[in-house]
Amino acid sequence: MEKIKVAVVGTGFIGPAHIEALRRLPNIEVVALCEVSEELAQQKAKLLGIPKAMLFEDMLKDKEIQSVHICTPNFLHYSQSKAVLEAGKHVVCEKPLATKIGEAEELVKLADSTGLVNAVHFNLRYYPMVRQMKTMRENGELGDIYSIMGSYLQDWLYLKTDYNWRLEPDKSGDSRAIADIGSHLLDLTEYVTGLKITEVMADFSTVHKSRLKPLKPVETYTGKMLQESDYQEVEINTEDHASVMLRFDNGNKGSATVSQVNAGRKNRLNIEIAGSKSNFEWCSEKPNELWIGKRESPNQHLMKDPSLFTPEAAGLISFPGGHNEGFPDTSKQMFKEVYAAIAEGKQPENPTFPTFADGHRELLICERIIESHKKQTWVKI
Ligand SMILES: NC(=O)c1ccc[n+]([C@@H]2O[C@H](COP(=O)([O-])OP(=O)(O)OC[C@H]3O[C@@H](n4cnc5c(N)ncnc54)[C@H](O)[C@@H]3O)[C@@H](O)[C@H]2O)c1
Numbered sequence: 001m002e003k004i005k006v007a008v009v010g011t012g013f014i015g016p017a018h019i020e021a022l023r024r025l026p027n028i029e030v031v032a033l034c035e036v037s038e039e040l041a042q043q044k045a046k047l048l049g050i051p052k053a054m055l056f057e058d059m060l061k062d063k064e065i066q067s068v069h070i071c072t073p074n075f076l077h078y079s080q081s082k083a084v085l086e087a088g089k090h091v092v093c094e095k096p097l098a099t100k101i102g103e104a105e106e107l108v109k110l111a112d113s114t115g116l117v118n119a120v121h122f123n124l125r126y127y128p129m130v131r132q133m134k135t136m137r138e139n140g141e142l143g144d145i146y147s148i149m150g151s152y153l154q155d156w157l158y159l160k161t162d163y164n165w166r167l168e169p170d171k172s173g174d175s176r177a178i179a180d181i182g183s184h185l186l187d188l189t190e191y192v193t194g195l196k197i198t199e200v201m202a203d204f205s206t207v208h209k210s211r212l213k214p215l216k217p218v219e220t221y222t223g224k225m226l227q228e229s230d231y232q233e234v235e236i237n238t239e240d241h242a243s244v245m246l247r248f249d250n251g252n253k254g255s256a257t258v259s260q261v262n263a264g265r266k267n268r269l270n271i272e273i274a275g276s277k278s279n280f281e282w283c284s285e286k287p288n289e290l291w292i293g294k295r296e297s298p299n300q301h302l303m304k305d306p307s308l309f310t311p312e313a314a315g316l317i318s319f320p321g322g323h324n325e326g327f328p329d330t331s332k333q334m335f336k337e338v339y340a341a342i343a344e345g346k347q348p349e350n351p352t353f354p355t356f357a358d359g360h361r362e363l364l365i366c367e368r369i370i371e372s373h374k375k376q377t378w379v380k381i
Contacts, residue, residue, distance in 0.1 A: 004342055007032040007065045009056055009080060010072035011044045014094060018069045018121075019048055021331035028339055034059050056080060060087040067117070067342055070094055073171045074179070078103040081118075081356075085110050090117040090342050092335070095183050097359025099173035101367050104360040111356045117341045119334075119351075120359035122187045124269065126330035127287045128304055132313035133273070133280050134192045139310070143277030145193055148246070148254030150272075152181040153265035157240065161212045167236055175370050176238035178202075182258040182369070183362045185269055187354070189246075189256070190361075193273060197365055199247040199380050202373040204239035207261050211236050244369055247378075288324050 004027055008015050011033050022028045032052035035041035045053035052062070059065060060083055067090040070080045078098040084091045091111075097120050098104040111118035124130065136142060156162060165171040166180055173179050190196060212231035241259040248254065259265075269284040279293030288304035305321030306314040316333045319325055337353045347355070365381055372379040 001027055003027055003029040004066050004339060005029055005031045005064050006067045006069065007034060007052075007054070007059050007062070008050075008069045008071060009034040009059070010070065010076075010094075011035060011048065012071070014121075015069070015071035016048060017328060017331060018071055018092075018335075019050070020328060021335055022069075024332045025335055025339060027343065028335070032059055032062065032065060056083075060084070060089075065089060067092070067339075069121075073165050074099050074173050075171045078107060081107055082110060085114050085116055085118070088114070088116070092119045092121060092338060093356070093359065094121050095187075095359060096173065096179050096363055096366065097356060098363060099179075101360070101363050104356070104363045108356045108360050111347070115346045117338060117347050118356040119338045120354045120356060120362075121331070121334065122184065122191075122354040122358060122362075123327075123330040123334050124184050124188055124284065125191050125354060126316055126333040127284070128309065128313050128316040128325065128333075129282055129287055129290050129302075130188065130192060131316050132290065132302070132304075132309050133282060134194075135310040135312045136280075137192065137194065137273075137275075141277060142273060142275035142280060144275060145195060145248070145250060146252055146274045146276065148189055148193060148195075148248070148271070148273050150185045150189055150254070150270065151257040151259075152185040152269045153258070153262040154181065154260045154267055155263050155265050157208075157260040158263055160208050160210075161214075161231065163211055163213045167211060167213075167234075167238065169238055172238065174238070175242075175366055177240060177258045177260050178204075178242050178244075178369050179366050181260070181269075182242060182244070182256060183366060185256055185258065185271070186365050187358065187362050188269070188271065189254070192271070193248075195248040195250055197246050197381055198249050199378050200365065200369050200372050201245040201378045202242060202369045203244075203376070204242045204373045206236055206238065207240040208236055210234060239373075242369070242373070244372075287326055 033050045034054050034056045041053035068084045070093040081093045213234045215230040240261045244256045246254040272281045281291040290302040292300040306317045341348050368379045368381050
């Protein structure tokens with residue numbers, strides 16, 4: 001079998017997760033990685049067992065590479081995705097697709113004009129239980145949607161000494177918690193319910209108005225392991241916490257709360273969707289379980305089991321019931337769908353995976369949320 005040759009750009013936290021997921025698929029070979037310097041690229045290539053260590057610009061010229069994963073800080077997503085498409089290669093970009101809506105619009109148009117496969121790594125869609133909720137809703141088991149209450153809580157920026165490039169708007173964009181984790185929650189909300197958010201009313205808070213920035217680089221989630229060393233006090237002007245009221249196109253309402261300063265919440269997306277026939281509650285920290293609330297019969301507790309799932313959701317499961325699958329499996333399942341398209345050589349007409357258009361949609365909602373917070377008023381999407 002001729003394998004599809006892939007390069008991964010950025011190998012901090014999520015880049016290696018892409019590499020691992022790609023290696024679990026039979027028709028793919030990760031042949032190159034790119035880093036910020038040749039020295040770091042060499043080091044990472046050795047550590048991860050990748051044959052070619054390159055700078056981004058050199059990788060673009062490498063004819064062997066057919067597909068590129070962008071796993072760098074947010075401000076590089078636009079320029080790197082654009083350069084990859086212009087080099088005639090397929091692209092899987094991390095979220096958010098860009099830091100400005102105009103950039104995302106341009107990427108959607110460019111991707112469409114090339115016909116190349118384009119995807120945004122909204123991998124949380126690929127928890128089998130998320131697909132199960134979506135298909136149960138499509139089959140009418142939820143009924144009319146009355147309300148949606150979502151939250152995404154983390155604690156890795158809890159302390160004033162916690163620091164990362166995401167705290168710097170020139171690298172992360174004008175929003176932090178909403179752009180970083182709210183983007184997953186809002187994408188999932190629309191994906192599962194099939195509803196569109198039509199208006200938002202947001203209120204942000206920056207709990208740590210200044211933080212202590214370490215004087216040496218820190219990779220994501222590794223700040224906890226630092227010793228008390230030299231820090232520099234810097235002003236923070238993006239949100240640690242955001243509350244957003246949501247209006248949907250079926251006339252009903254909901255809310256989303258995101259926070260990166262909730263002690264003990266490691267990476268917890270929780271969503272409760274109340275319908276006229278039942279109520280679904282799902283939490284990403286217990287991804288193989290779904291609570292189904294009932295009024296006129298006992299509540300149910302569904303565990304992940306392909307024999308009990310809809311065919312669409314069972315298609316995302318690699319192991320029998322009781323054998324837990326989790327975060328690393330979501331990327332594997334997503335890349336299966338993306339690489340089926342890449343094997344065909346072009347973006348499908350109706351992709352099953354999240355595309356640049358979905359990345360653009362998320363950025364649009366995010367920009368309206370920022371606008372709403374600034375104006376302290378409802379803003380239409
Ligand atoms: N889908 C998810 O669940 C998920 C999870 C984590 C992060 N992310 C996204 O992934 C992206 C990266 O996040 P992270 O947490 O891995 O960050 P990170 O800081 O841990 O890693 C970023 C890497 O990019 C490298 N880099 C920086 N500039 C570069 C350049 N010009 N060329 C090549 N490499 C360069 C850095 O050296 C570093 O290794 C972010 O956009 C983030 O939103 C998504």
